[in-house]
Amino acid sequence: MKKYDVIIIGAGIIGLCTAWQLARRMRIRIAVLDKGAGVGEGSTGASSAVCRFRYSLDEMVYLACDGIGAYRKWRDFTGLADARAEFHGDGVLWMPGDDHRWARAEHLRMQRLGVRTQVLDDQALQERFPALSPCTQAPDMLSGQSHDCRGGGQHFLETDGGYMDPVDCCADLVDACRHRGVAVLFRQPVVAVLTASGAVSGVRLADGQSIFAPIVINAAGPWCNALTQELDLDLHWRLAPTRIQVLHLDRPGEVEGHIPATVDMGSGIYFRLQNKAQQIVVGSVLEEDERETVDNPDHFNRLPDDVFLQAKLHALHHRIPSLPYRGKVRGYCGLYTVNQLDVHPLVGETAIKGFYLANGFSGHGFKLAPAVGSLLAQMIAGSAADFDTRVRTNFFSIDRQPFTLEGKSVLA
Numbered sequence: 019m020k021k022y023d024v025i026i027i028g029a030g031i032i033g034l035c036t037a038w039q040l041a042r043r044m045r046i047r048i049a050v051l052d053k054g055a056g057v058g059e060g061s062t063g064a065s066s067a068v069c070r071f072r073y074s075l076d077e078m079v080y081l082a083c084d085g086i087g088a089y090r091k092w093r094d095f096t097g098l099a100d101a102r103a104e105f106h107g108d109g110v111l112w113m114p115g116d117d118h119r120w121a122r123a124e125h126l127r128m129q130r131l132g133v134r135t136q137v138l139d140d141q142a143l144q145e146r147f148p149a150l151s152p153c154t155q156a157p158d159m160l161s162g163q164s165h166d167c168r169g170g171g172q173h174f175l176e177t178d179g180g181y182m183d184p185v186d187c188c189a190d191l192v193d194a195c196r197h198r199g200v201a202v203l204f205r206q207p208v209v210a211v212l213t214a215s216g217a218v219s220g221v222r223l224a225d226g227q228s229i230f231a232p233i234v235i236n237a238a239g240p241w242c243n244a245l246t247q248e249l250d251l252d253l254h255w256r257l258a259p260t261r262i263q264v265l266h267l268d269r270p271g272e273v274e275g276h277i278p279a280t281v282d283m284g285s286g287i288y289f290r291l292q293n294k295a296q297q298i299v300v301g302s303v304l305e306e307d308e309r310e311t312v313d314n315p316d317h318f319n320r321l322p323d324d325v326f327l328q329a330k331l332h333a334l335h336h337r338i339p340s341l342p343y344r345g346k347v348r349g350y351c352g353l354y355t356v357n358q359l360d361v362h363p364l365v366g367e368t369a370i371k372g373f374y375l376a377n378g379f380s381g382h383g384f385k386l387a388p389a390v391g392s393l394l395a396q397m398i399a400g401s402a403a404d405f406d407t408r409v410r411t412n413f414f415s416i417d418r419q420p421f422t423l424e425g426k427s428v429l430a
Contacts, residue, residue: 020049020227020229020230021047021229021230021231022047022048022049022201022229022230022231023046023047023048023231023232023233024037024040024046024047024048024049024231024233024234024235024398025048025049025050025051025220025221025229025231025233025234025235026048026049026050026051026234026235026237027051027052027208027211027221027234027235027236027237027238027245028050028051028052028060028236028237028238028239028241029050029051029052029054029057029188029192029202029204030052030060030061030062030188030237030239030383031062031065031184031187031188031191031383031384031387032062032237032239032376032379032383032387032390032391033050033052033235033237033238033376034050034188034191034192034195034202034387035191035387035388035390035391036235036237036376036390036391036394036395037050037191037195037200037202037391038096038191038194038195038198038200038391039388039391039392039394039395039403039405040391040394040395040398040399041194041195041198041199041200042097042198042403043395043399043401043403044395044398044399044401047199047201048195048199048200048201049200049201049202049203049229049231050195050200050201050202050203051203051206051207051208051221051223051229052202052203052204052205052206053205053206053207053208053241054204054205055204055205056204057185057188057189057192058184058185058188058189060239060240060241060353061239061240061352061353061354061355061383062184062185062187062188062239062383062384063184063185063188063352064262064264064350064351064352064353065184065352065383065384066181066264066288066290066299066301067181067182067183067184067187067384067385068110068179068180068181068279068288068290068385069082069085069086069089069105069110069179069180069181069182069279069384069385070082070110070176070179070279070281070385071083071086071110071128071133071176071178071179072110072112072124072128072133072174072176073430074423074424074430075421075423076131077409077413078362078382078386079128079131079133080131080407080408080409081386081389081390081407081409081413082385082386082389083131083132083133084388084389084392084405084406084407084408084409085385085386085387085388085389085390085407086178086179086385087388087405088388088389088405089103089105089182089187089385089388090105090107090178092104092105092182092187092190095388095405096190096191096193096194097194097197098190098193098194101190102183102186102189102190103182103183103186103187103189103190104182105180105181105182106180106181106182106291107178107179107180108179108180108181108276108277108278108279108290108291109175109176109177109178109179109180109278109279110175110176110179110180110278110279110280110281111138111147111150111173111174111175111176111278111279111280111281112124112173112174112175112176112280112281112283113150113171113173113174113280113281113282113283113284113337114171114172114173114174114283114284115154115155115156115171115283115284116154116155116171116284117283118170118171118172119172120172120174121137121171121172121173121174122137122172124174125137125174128176133176133178134176134177134178135174135175135176135177136174136175136177137172137173137174137175138172138173138174138175139171139172139173140152140169140170140171143173146276147275147276147277147278148274148275149273149274149275149277149338149340150277150280150337150338151167151336151337151338151339152169152171152173153167153168153169153336153337154168154169154170154171154284155167155168155284156284156285157285157332157333157336159285159286159329159332159333162328162332167336175278179278179279180279181279181290181292182384183292184384206223207223207224208221208222208223208224208238208245209222209223209224209244210222210245210248211234211236211245211246211248211249211373212228212230213249213370213373216370216371217232217370217371217372217373218231218232218233218234218370218371218372218373219231219232220234221234232372233372233373233374233398234372234373234374235374235375235376235394236373236374236375236376236377237376237377238377239315239353239355239377239383240259240312240315240353240354240355241259241315242257242355242375242377242378243257243259246375249370249373250370251368251369251370252369253368253416254359255357255359255364255378255416256357256358256359257355257356257357257358257364257377257378258311258355258356258358259311259312259315259318259353259354259355259356260308260309260310260311260312260353260354260355260356261310261311261312261318261319261351261352261353262301262302262307262308262351262352262353262354262381263301263302263307263322263323263326263349263351264299264300264301264322264349264350264351264352265299265300265301265322265326265327265330265331265347265348265349266292266297266298266299266300266347266348266349266350267297267298267300267345267346267347267348268296268297268298268345268346269291269295269296269297269298270341270342270344270345272340272341272342273298273338273340273341274340277289277290277291277295277298277338278290279291280337281303281429282333282337283303283429285333285336285337286302286303286304286307286333287300287301287302287303287330287333287334287337288300288301288302288303289301289334289337298334300330300331300334301330302326302330303427303428303429304427305425305426305427307326308354308356308380308381308427308428311356312353315353318351318353319351320350320351321349321350321351322349322350322351327347327349331347354379354380354381354428355377355378355379355380356378356380356381357378357379357380358426359420360420360421360422360423360426360430361380361381361382361423361426361427361428361430362378362380362382362414362421362430363376363377363378363379363380363382363383363386363390363414364376364377364378364414364415364416365390365393365394365413365414365415366393366394366397366411366412366414366415366416367397367416368416374394374397374398375416376390376394380428380430381428382428388405389407389409390414392405392406392407393407393409393411393413393414396411397411
């Protein structure tokens, strides 16, 4: 009979950061169980892993600061001298279109919250990022017709933003956890959470084996609902596995100069470089592109739709005018687990003693993961450590009220 002190279901970035945050402060028996054959098979592997600070809620900005702070000092955080992952500090540029006040207002707010940012006019934008058009007019996404571009906007740059390779991060965390004695086990699908007398007692695997622990953390991403629906939990939240489309294309020689991770709010796209700046990754920031729910997270369309591809490429060509109309465009699809009430996660203990949720990240999970692991580790260990977040541990509690937000997209 296998016994642990903590079982974590899911070896994505959330589960592994939680395991590591526990292991680095407590000498306890921890098991991380994942249904996949190896790292990066779930939502984390399909993440664009853009590390940006700006959120609607101040607490989310602080969580992003604390999460990204760990990524920026990745070797210190993991204790690995030969870590695979590295932080690409290209900056994150926000282009709000014809809203000339937004950039200045967010700059002042971020300065108040301790985030380094700048406001760029058209000249400063093109001096730093010559490939990007400063046009403030959104492209026609219905007809694809061109227009005479106009500038005069204000653009908002997060100086310390960037991105990581999400699979490399997970691989590093597996190494770090195993060096501390954590059992990270793949091909171990959990099919049920076991309870006794109102408390969690362990989990049951697909092969019928039971593994016991007084603390179980559901960090199963889009598979989370299957583990809670059989339990006597009165959850008023709706967590929906949601198909998300991403494109990538080779960067041609005509596209010169540095390109930061960019949020083109008028066009509804984001893009960033990858593979030593030789490729461009493109995705959507529109709420309308985050509504395709999936019944079975194991079976969904993993290739982008033609309509999505054409629309996002049209937006990308508008923002990068030197991008030629040639070359092959590829794509893939992953899953967000969208909290449909307020697109923010649930993190904390449930009414079943010892059973914790870390679910519903709605596309925010990667950048927040080290900080979310800190929240859970502080709840369980009751002790603080370096790389802990300053945000209160009950901020995402299961019994909270939904946050009030202007929009419910990944930018919320």
